Amino acid sequence: MANLTKLLENIDSNALVGEHLEACNYKVCGYWDEEDRYYEEIILPHTLISELISSSIGFTGKERFLQFKFILKTPVNTSKQLSDKIQKIGEIVLIYNENLEFVDERWMLDVDCPLLECYN
Numbered sequence: 001m002a003n004l005t006k007l008l009e010n011i012d013s014n015a016l017v018g019e020h021l022e023a024c025n026y027k028v029c030g031y032w033d034e035e036d037r038y039y040e041e042i043i044l045p046h047t048l049i050s051e052l053i054s055s056s057i058g059f060t061g062k063e064r065f066l067q068f069k070f071i072l073k074t075p076v077n078t079s080k081q082l083s084d085k086i087q088k089i090g091e092i093v094l095i096y097n098e099n100l101e102f103v104d105e106r107w108m109l110d111v112d113c114p115l116l117e118c119y120n
Helices: 002-010 012-021
Strands: 027-032 038-045 050-061 064-079 080-098 102-109 116-119
Touching: 002 027, 002 050, 012 050, 027 102, 050 080, 064 102
Parallel strands: none
Antiparallel strands: 027 038, 038 116, 050 064, 064 080, 080 102
16 A cells, blocks of 8 residues: 555656547547536547646555546637636546556536537
């Protein structure tokens, strides 16, 4: 447990979420919103800013995992220029095994946000 705690304290969580966003090409496929509406694809802005809001170590039976929860924000585009105003567009939870291999993701997105491109 001490090794996982040390890993959790020293990990570059922004690099993890950045790599994940690039790996999925800033797209979320097969998303169900809170009202059970299905979206085949949601395209996220490439100007995303992530902010780690929690990290934890979990257990399922004998297996341990690391969980990171991020707020996703982006600068608001005004007149084709990025402004200082930042808008939250959602959250993502990333789960990794103790070897830092990706296991799962959970998205919570504001599908009504005009900064997201949502396709049914």
